[in-house]
Amino acid sequence: MRVNGELRDLAHLLNDGDEVEGVAIASADGLNILRHSAAHVLAQAVQNINPEAKLGIGPPIKDGFYYDFDVETSFTPEDLKALEKSMEKIIKSGQRFIRRVTTDGEAKVELSAEPYKLELIGLKGSELGEGAAEVGSGDLTIYDNVDPQTGATVWKDLCRGPHLPNTRMIGNGFALTRVASAYWRGNENNKQLQRIYGTAWPTKDELRAHQERLEEAARRDHRRLGVDLDLFSFPEEIGSGLAVFHPKGGIMRRVMEDYSRKRHEESGYDFVYSPHISKSNLFEISGHLQTYADGMFPPIRMDEELDEQGNIKKAGQDYYLKPMNCPFHILIYRSQPRSYRDLPLRMFEFGTVYRNEKSGVLHGLTRVRGLTQDDAHLFVTKENMEQELTDVLSFVLGLLKDYGLNDFYLELSTKEEGNPKFVGSDDIWKTATATLEKVAADSGLELIPDPGGAAFYGPKISVQARDAIGRTWQMSTIQLDFNLPERFDLEYTSAEGTKERPVMIHRALFGSVERFFGVLTEHYAGHFPPWLAPVQVVCVPIADAFSDYLHGIAAELRKSGVRITVDDSDDRMQKKIRNHTMNKVPFMLIAGEEDQKAGAVSFRFRDGTQENGILVAEAIERILGAIRDKVQV
CATH class of the missing domain: 3.30.930.10 (Bira Bifunctional Protein; Domain 2)
Structure with missing residues (x-):
C-alpha cells in the first residue's frame, strides 16, 4: 500500500489522519514489490544450496530483478534450474516477510558473516549507488523470512522493502533467465561478483507472454540481422x-x-x-x-617541443x-x-x-x-x-x-x-x-x-x-x-x-x-520499406535466355534511381528466390518465355505472395509508387 505517498508493507502501523492508497500487483509499484520479493527468495535459495555464498544486492529492475553473489564457482545453466526448484519450495511454503527496524550496531552483529551488507550499513544518499535498494535515508531495516507454521526466522536480509505479505503471493509466474558478472556496487575497482537475473509476473500466462516478447526481440536483434543482411x-x-x-x-x-x-x-x-x-x-x-x-x-598531448637534452622547451x-x-x-x-x-x-x-x-x-x-x-x-x-x-x-x-x-x-x-x-x-x-x-x-x-x-x-x-x-x-x-x-x-x-x-x-x-x-x-525486423532497403528489386530470369529481357527492365528502373540487380548466377531459380527472400528484398521480378512475349513479369513479394502476368509498365509504376510514398510492403 501507499501511505502518505510512500510505499509501505501491509504490516505498517497507521496513524490518525494517514492517507492510504491500495497498490495493485499489476501496477508499476506492485510489479516492483513482486520482483523485489522474488529477488529475496532467489537469494535464500542460493544460500540454501550454497551456505558459503555471500550476498550482494538484489533490486527490482525493468521487467525483472537480479541478485549479486560472491561465490567461488560461477553459476551454470544447471544451477539456475536447481535454484528455480528451490525457489518453488520456498514460495509454496508461504513464508512471511517481516520488517524489523534495527540500529547500525545491531545490524553489524547480525550480519557479521555478510561483508557486502556490512559495507552498506551506514552509507547514505549519493554514497549508496547500486546499494540504494538495501538501505536508505530512513530507518535501517532487516526483513525476516518467517516460517508460518513455527514462527521461526529461516532467513534474513538487509533491505528497505517493501515486500509482499508472504512468499506464496509470488506465485508461479517467475523464471531465472541468465548469469552475468558485475562489479560490486558498479565500480570496476571492486571485486567481480556473479549476478543472476530473473523475471517475475503476476501470472504464468503473463510470464509466457513476456518470454514470447523476448523471443521476438531476439529474432529482431540488429546485431544478428546486421551480419545476416551484410549491413x-x-x-x-x-x-x-x-x-x-x-x-x-x-x-x-x-x-x-x-x-x-x-x-x-x-x-x-x-x-x-x-x-x-x-x-x-x-x-x-x-x-x-x-x-x-x-x-x-x-x-x-600535442605541440610540445623538447631540446637536445630531452627537456621541455615549449609546453604542449x-x-x-x-x-x-x-x-x-x-x-x-x-x-x-x-x-x-x-x-x-x-x-x-x-x-x-x-x-x-x-x-x-x-x-x-x-x-x-x-x-x-x-x-x-x-x-x-x-x-x-x-x-x-x-x-x-x-x-x-x-x-x-x-x-x-x-x-x-x-x-x-x-x-x-x-x-x-x-x-x-x-x-x-x-x-x-x-x-x-x-x-x-x-x-x-x-x-x-x-x-x-x-x-x-x-x-x-x-x-x-x-x-x-x-x-x-x-x-x-x-x-x-x-x-x-x-x-x-x-x-x-x-x-x-x-x-x-x-x-x-x-x-x-x-x-x-x-x-x-x-x-x-x-x-x-530487417524488412525495410522499399525506400530504405539497400536493394529494392532483384530480377530473376527463369532461364539464361530471359536475362537480357530483365536487364532491359532493370535499366529503365535504374534511370529512376531504383536500386536493382539482375541475378545471372548459376544457381537454380528456386534457390535464387529463396536467397533473395532471406535477404528481405522488397520486390522480385521473375520472367520466362510467356512473360517476355507478353511484355510482362511475375511480381513476387517478400512474404512469398506472387502476381503473374503484370505488364512491365504497371510493375514499374507500382515499384516507383511504393518508393515515392514510403509505404511498407
Whole structure:
C-alpha cells in the first residue's frame, strides 16, 4: 500500500489522519514489490544450496530483478534450474516477510558473516549507488523470512522493502533467465561478483507472454540481422564500440541521411561542419571537462617541443576528441556580429563524436564509442523560443513518422535540487523548465516527468517512440539552454540597438545515426520499406535466355534511381528466390518465355505472395509508387 505517498508493507502501523492508497500487483509499484520479493527468495535459495555464498544486492529492475553473489564457482545453466526448484519450495511454503527496524550496531552483529551488507550499513544518499535498494535515508531495516507454521526466522536480509505479505503471493509466474558478472556496487575497482537475473509476473500466462516478447526481440536483434543482411560489423582490429558499415549498410545510411538533409533544408537549417578534435580550453569553457570528463577519451598531448637534452622547451597543449558538437556551433555563431534579424539561426551537422563508454554497456549500434549525431543548434530570442520549440517538436515528430515510427510519448527531464552537476541560476532553470513543459503539454502527447535527468546546462524533452513490438526507445532530445550562451558570452543586437543574450536550443533527431539504424533494423525486423532497403528489386530470369529481357527492365528502373540487380548466377531459380527472400528484398521480378512475349513479369513479394502476368509498365509504376510514398510492403 501507499501511505502518505510512500510505499509501505501491509504490516505498517497507521496513524490518525494517514492517507492510504491500495497498490495493485499489476501496477508499476506492485510489479516492483513482486520482483523485489522474488529477488529475496532467489537469494535464500542460493544460500540454501550454497551456505558459503555471500550476498550482494538484489533490486527490482525493468521487467525483472537480479541478485549479486560472491561465490567461488560461477553459476551454470544447471544451477539456475536447481535454484528455480528451490525457489518453488520456498514460495509454496508461504513464508512471511517481516520488517524489523534495527540500529547500525545491531545490524553489524547480525550480519557479521555478510561483508557486502556490512559495507552498506551506514552509507547514505549519493554514497549508496547500486546499494540504494538495501538501505536508505530512513530507518535501517532487516526483513525476516518467517516460517508460518513455527514462527521461526529461516532467513534474513538487509533491505528497505517493501515486500509482499508472504512468499506464496509470488506465485508461479517467475523464471531465472541468465548469469552475468558485475562489479560490486558498479565500480570496476571492486571485486567481480556473479549476478543472476530473473523475471517475475503476476501470472504464468503473463510470464509466457513476456518470454514470447523476448523471443521476438531476439529474432529482431540488429546485431544478428546486421551480419545476416551484410549491413555492418565491429572488427576486433578497430576496437569495441566502433562500427564499419558495409556497402549495403552504407547505402541505407546514405538514404537515411540524404532524406534528413532534404527535410532540414526545407525547414530553414544551415549546414555546418566541425573538426573531430579540439584544444581542452574549448571544453573547459563549455563545462564538459568539469561535468563530463569520465565520458570523454583521455587527452592527446600535442605541440610540445623538447631540446637536445630531452627537456621541455615549449609546453604542449591537451587536445580532446569531441564528445559533443555544441561548442563548435557556438563558435560559428560567435564568429561575427549577430542581429535580431539573423535569428532564429538554425545550424545542422552530421557530426561524429566520441564517448568513452565502459565496455560493459556497449551494445551493437545502440551503444557505441564512435557515433554520428544529426545535431542541430538553434539560436533564438527569448520572445520566439516557445514558438521555435513548438516548431522543432512538430518537425521532429513528422520526420520520425516518415521513417515509420508513429507511437510516441514525451519525457520532461529536469534538474535535481542540490546536485552540483547542474549549472546556472534557479531562476533560469525555472523559466526553461516551464517553457518546455508548456510546449510538451500543447503537443497533446502523454508527458512523463524525469526528475534529475536533465543535461548539466538545461532541461530537455525526450521523444520516446514505441516500436513494432511495443518496446520504448528514446529518440529525439530537445534541450533548452540559457547557460552556454552565458559561458561563451554570446550576443545579438536587438531592434532597439541593445545587446541581448540569445537562447540556445540543442536538438538531436535520431540521437545518433548508428543508434537509429539499429532501432529501425529491429523495428522492421530487417524488412525495410522499399525506400530504405539497400536493394529494392532483384530480377530473376527463369532461364539464361530471359536475362537480357530483365536487364532491359532493370535499366529503365535504374534511370529512376531504383536500386536493382539482375541475378545471372548459376544457381537454380528456386534457390535464387529463396536467397533473395532471406535477404528481405522488397520486390522480385521473375520472367520466362510467356512473360517476355507478353511484355510482362511475375511480381513476387517478400512474404512469398506472387502476381503473374503484370505488364512491365504497371510493375514499374507500382515499384516507383511504393518508393515515392514510403509505404511498407
